[in-house]
Amino acid sequence: MKILVAEDDRVSRLLMQRTLTKFGYEVVLAEDGRQAVEILSQHDAPRLALIDWMMPELDGPSLCREMRAQHRDTPYVYIILLTSKQSSEDVVAGLEAGADDYLTKPCQMAELRARLHTGHRILSLEDRLVKAREEMRYRATHDALTGIWNRASILSLVRSELQRGARELRPVSLLLCDVDHFKSVNDNYGHIIGDQILEEVAKRFKDEVRGYDAVGRYGGEEFLIVLSDCDTASLEVRAEALRRSIADSPLLIDDLVISITISIGGTTCGKAAVDLPLELILAEADTALYQAKARGRNRSVFASNGTSQATGPISISA
Numbered sequence: 412m413k414i415l416v417a418e419d420d421r422v423s424r425l426l427m428q429r430t431l432t433k434f435g436y437e438v439v440l441a442e443d444g445r446q447a448v449e450i451l452s453q454h455d456a457p458r459l460a461l462i463d464w465m466m467p468e469l470d471g472p473s474l475c476r477e478m479r480a481q482h483r484d485t486p487y488v489y490i491i492l493l494t495s496k497q498s499s500e501d502v503v504a505g506l507e508a509g510a511d512d513y514l515t516k517p518c519q520m521a522e523l524r525a526r527l528h529t530g531h532r533i534l535s536l537e538d539r540l541v542k543a544r545e546e547m548r549y550r551a552t553h554d555a556l557t558g559i560w561n562r563a564s565i566l567s568l569v570r571s572e573l574q575r576g577a578r579e580l581r582p583v584s585l586l587l588c589d590v591d592h593f594k595s596v597n598d599n600y601g602h603i604i605g606d607q608i609l610e611e612v613a614k615r616f617k618d619e620v621r622g623y624d625a626v627g628r629y630g631g632e633e634f635l636i637v638l639s640d641c642d643t644a645s646l647e648v649r650a651e652a653l654r655r656s657i658a659d660s661p662l663l664i665d666d667l668v669i670s671i672t673i674s675i676g677g678t679t680c681g682k683a684a685v686d687l688p689l690e691l692i693l694a695e696a697d698t699a700l701y702q703a704k705a706r707g708r709n710r711s712v713f714a715s716n717g718t719s720q721a722t723g724p725i726s727i728s729a
């Protein structure tokens with residue numbers, strides 16, 4: 412494991428390096444506080460730091476304050492201050508500045524080792540906490556079955572994309588895609604196969620869209636796709652590609668070859684859409700989807716080019 416030693420006194424620095432190397436650490440050296448902050452701010456920086464209190468440029472407590480003021484998305488650095496000071500106010504000041512622990516110079520080997528051990532324990536707790544938080548965030552935003560955005564997340568992505576689109580004067584298109592006759596697929600093959608079909612559909616959608624588009628699970632067998640900077644003309648091309656990504660090659664699931672199709676309802680939103688309730692915009696895509704179903708499935712219908720006029724669409728052209 413890497414450890415940073417920041418110490419302006421050359422002899423102390425080399426002694427500490429020798430000791431820590433014997434302990435098995437990969438030692439990184441800094442000669443003053445400023446250099447130490449630079450090293451600790453780099454990618455893949457040491458997570459453990461032994462910092463001398465009195466140093467030129469930046470002293471130990473100031474270094475702690477700078478490190479703790481940095482963004483929380485960088486990994487936590489466990490900081491031990493080295494002090495030759497004895498008064499308890501100094502120690503309090505160091506800990507309040509953000510140090511995790513302190514050691515009085517000259518350090519006793521056994522004590523140094525024990526304090527470093529504590530540092531390791533805190534860091535591994537911190538790592539587990541970060542990992543748990545990331546897993547929770549992932550689970551809260553992604554669909555458990557397919558791994559794509561869940562309903563709440565895709566809806567919030569629609570909102571932010573509409574805002575961005577309005578700001579940048581770029582159209583945003585939405586596609587509501589529904590697996591045709593999914594109920595009978597489930598009845599014929601069972602729910603386990605049905606689930607695998609949904610996984611494969613999600614995968615094909617993700618492969619088909621661009622990196623900055625978003626694919627989410629809107630409901631059971633319904634998917635909502637958000638296409639940024641996509642006008643009506645390109646929407647039709649994109650929808651057709653998505654439709655064909657499902658219809659043109661049968662799904663291979665276990666030993667089964669299953670042909671399925673999807674129906675798509677699409678709508679393109681201009682600047683004005685940002686002021687409309689999201690429900691209205693989605694209702695428009697839903698109406699278009701309903702029409703695609705009614706016209707025989709395995710096709711796309713688009714609201715904004717007037718194909719779903721029968722149900723009185725909202726005018727949301729740019």
Ligand SMILES: [Mg+2]
Nearest residue numbers: 419463465466
């Ligand atoms: Mg010093």
